[in-house]
Amino acid sequence: MPELIQIHDHGVVRELNMARAPVNALNPDLCVALREAIAAAVGSGAAGLVLSGRPKVFSAGLDVPHLLSLADRSALKAAWGEFFGAARALAESPVPVVAAIAGHAPAGGCVLALCCDYRIMASGPFRIGLNESQVGLAVPEGIQHLMRRVVGPHRAERLLVAGEMVEAERALSLGLVDELVDIDDVVPRAVHWLKALLELPRKPMLQTRALARADLAAALQPEAVPLDRFVDDWNDPDTQAGLRALVAKLGK
Structure with a gap:
């Protein structure tokens, strides 16, 4: 079985490359592998992490066909729990994490990117957002x-209510991503940014970072993402119809 997370070391920086073909759909196995890879990297002394994806697709978000196959409420709740567990692992990482977004990042892919300290995206016709x-x-x-x-209350409201996916240039102008580079330079630039940050005095940098990101970790605690309500919404007939239409469209 292929490794779901491929590890590449760049000196003190470790790259965690999501490698679930074809589009890094976030099923429980990938989410668990990501959480475990973060813990292992930190435990082995990595000073910074790069989260990368597949060419042209960072992650297509949650594995909707898998979720639709789960008839049991507890299994569905557990699957959503693994996704939010992976997001929390990024948000609570004690070392800086850069999202190297070399392609599309809808829905759950965007959530993972938003949990990172910094987002570098490939320029071009790639989209990111919470749809x-x-x-x-x-x-x-x-x-x-x-x-x-990252984008402010009013702009976030407009993007979230419409479920809008924005192309890379607009994502940069909104502050949704921090830099745009050529697709082949996304990971090298992420490594470079991290290594420059890591040249700062370590303890005060990490303490300041922890204070600045405390709200991020708090936002992903279970009370802020109530799984029972999420499962109820998932099982709503209108939602199910929309999801099955999406799967049918993707299958064409």
């Missing part, structure tokens, strides 16, 4: 907070 409302899902408060903290 949940387009398939009938309400975005929980904790995830809305992630968007508000």
